[in-house]
Amino acid sequence: MTTSNTGTGDVDPAVVTELARLRDSIDNIDAAVVHMLAERFKCTQQVGHLKARHQLPPADPAREARQIARLRSLAENAKLDPAFAEKFLNFIVAEVIRHHERIADEALNGSAPDRD
Numbered sequence: 001m002t003t004s005n006t007g008t009g010d011v012d013p014a015v016v017t018e019l020a021r022l023r024d025s026i027d028n029i030d031a032a033v034v035h036m037l038a039e040r041f042k043c044t045q046q047v048g049h050l051k052a053r054h055q056l057p058p059a060d061p062a063r064e065a066r067q068i069a070r071l072r073s074l075a076e077n078a079k080l081d082p083a084f085a086e087k088f089l090n091f092i093v094a095e096v097i098r099h100h101e102r103i104a105d106e107a108l109n110g111s112a113p114d115r116d
Contacts, residue, residue, distance in 0.1 A: 058100035
């Protein structure tokens with residue numbers, strides 16, 4: 001499949017069809033990723049409440065290091081850049097820790113502070 005080289009911007013209909021098919025797949029994957037992240041955050045919220053009840057720290061650097069190593073390995077096996085996977089996990093973990101800190105603060109102060 002190739003695009004027209006006439007300078008008119010016309011594109012081979014087969015290319016347009018293939019592009020639409022691929023974009024539909026990307027949209028479906030994006031939706032799945034969002035739903036998976038929502039499920040993950042439901043679990044981490046429960047972890048945050050458990051930690052708050054037992055006065056455990058919001059962050060667990062040893063667990064985070066194990067998770068990073070695990071995710072890097074999974075990424076390598078999936079032919080995904082391990083550095084990207086690590087950045088992605090670090091972004092998620094930072095958000096989880098922020099949630100855990102808020103939950104701990106709520107448990108300590110008995111009130112719900114302003115939401116982010």
